[in-house]
Amino acid sequence: MIGLFKVKEKQREEAKNTNSRGASVKKQSAGELRLHKDITELNLPESCTISFPNGKNDLMNFEVTIKPDEGYYKNGKFVFTFQVSSVYPHEAPKVKCITKVYHPNIDLEGNVCLNILREDWKPVLNINTVIYGLFHLFTEPNYEDPLNHDAAAVLKTNPKQFETNVRRAMGGGYVGNTSFPRCI
Amino acid sequence: MADLEAPQSKSRDLDKLLLRAGNLVGPDFYPGTEVKALISQLSIVSSSFSDFVIRLLSLRVLVVGAGGLGCELLKDLALSGFRNLDVIDMDRIEVTNLNRQFLFRLEDVGKPKAEIAAKRVMERVSGVEIVPHFSRIEDKELEFYNNFNIIALGLDSIEARRYINGVACGFLEYDEDDTPRRETIKPMVDGGTEGFKGHARVIVPGVTPCFECTIWLFPPQVKFPLCTLAETPRNAAHCIEYAHLIKWHEVHGGKSFDPDEPEHMKWVYDEAVKRAELFGIPGVTYSLTQGVVKNIIPAIASTNAIISAACALETLKIVSGCSKTLANYLTYNGGEGLHTKVTEFVRDKDCLVCGPGILIELDTSVTLQKFIDMLEEHPKLLLSKASVKHGKDSLYMQAPPVLEEMHRPNLSKSLYDLMGRVQKDTVHVFGTALKNEEKQSSLTKLRVVFKGADGVADMDTAIGA
Known part of the structure; x- marks a missing residue:
């Protein structure tokens, strides 16, 4: 291995002498590469759109808008923020719903209970799977994994009432003491 | 025994490795005082040294991290004869470090780890020069890392390892026939510990698998489902994560949680206690709260010592060629009995980071x-x-x-x-x-x-x- 350093010194001296025009040293970020690939391969239903509020130089933070075309939330418009860390895909993206929504699996702070975002995340999953997972929450809200306890209880015991509540919330009204912004 | 009259050399054991030929030595090993001088940068440059040794007197090793492993590494490298070390760490010393980060004292709490660690080792080991860098690794220019012949890692996160690996592999260049150019290879020695378990590995970019080639080795972090936290907490950690992930944002809105802010931690702890009382769950303590929130796994001093010793030895071997290096991944498990094993992982030839492309x-x-x-x-x-x-x-x-x-x-x-x-x-x-x-x-x-x-x-x- 001494040889290894020997040549290195030689090269360093050469580099000093000639005005080297070699590669600028660049760190390679494998996480970012994988994310860019995920993004170009997105295959989203028409009801989901992606946007990049920080422009093309920051793809690690983006927004996904979901407009369900069926189910309780039909015609609503819900915006999610995605934060992808440099450890991606070893770690799941951090996802929040920034539209306040009356939903059994999304709390009023925008936390989302979706298994693949936490306990079931695997590096083979990708952004597309996450968006489909979110989409699925609107077509099939599920009272068994509640984050909004009240909404889950209503969905379980009285689906008709739940539907009314969802409509009222999306129209910009109150459900119980909580007001919701209009998102329809 | 025979040496009773001769003054004991501080590096007597090292001499046996470096001054004599052997059967297990690497292909580039030339025993003698030159190689020893190369490592230890003898302050008196002998006129008998060849040009190349004199040039090599600038051999530099970077230690990344001055925590549990970093303290051990600095001490081990200094005592192995390395004279020219740098250490980089962004953290300040905390009281909880003192049980194992033996270079630090109570009066050092609050001071930068890198600076104190460098100072303490220089006080104890004569002739060693350690330059501390109190800085984030990402804040250094990439060229900074090119100043070192070898990088020893004592880190606790995948993120940081992935960063350094990316930097080191970024220097690697290939010839037209896809052979790595030796002068562009930046070897790394990576240590890691988690409780009673640890690993030591040698990464020679372009020759052995890089960190990215084997990223799948790292187990995914345990994450609790949010709905379990919100609805059906069953243990103390669930209560703490509820306070940390859900309650904090509910109460503080946009203000982000800072795990290094004691007031924030105290708030999460108090909320977790309330939650635990509500559900009749025992076991929420302040230190568990810190552990769960910061994802801390109890560190064992002797695991650090063992892993660091392996890393220091590999560093010495890479630099001197006095023996073949570890090929290429050592695991140590002291939890159930004692088990160590070396596995030779293979490179991903299509690796996006270290592959030739x-x-x-x-x-x-x-x-x-x-x-x-x-x-x-x-x-x-x-x-x-x-x-x-x-x-x-x-x-x-x-x-x-x-x-x-x-x-x-x-x-x-x-x-x-x-x-x-x-x-x-x-x-x-x-x-x-x-x-x-x-x-x-x-x-x-x-x-x-x-x-x-x-x-x-x-x-x-x-x-x-």
């Missing part, structure tokens, strides 16, 4: 559009609908439409200009490749060389002609 020669006039068209014809690639990324910059993205549009103006520009007019550099391309007559999603590294760029290029062919 595919060599492509281009004229400086080639536009990005032309380049993308060429990728489709290239026999090794057959890549259609390619997107192109150069370092941090994406040059072109085929989709989604909103990004395609933002990048479209680049298509008519020359790739040479887009890449900052360098003679050669790496780009990554991704799209749909035709492999075995099947279309597959593909992500590939390319080494682009521009023909006739700025005179310095084509040196080899110029000599041949």
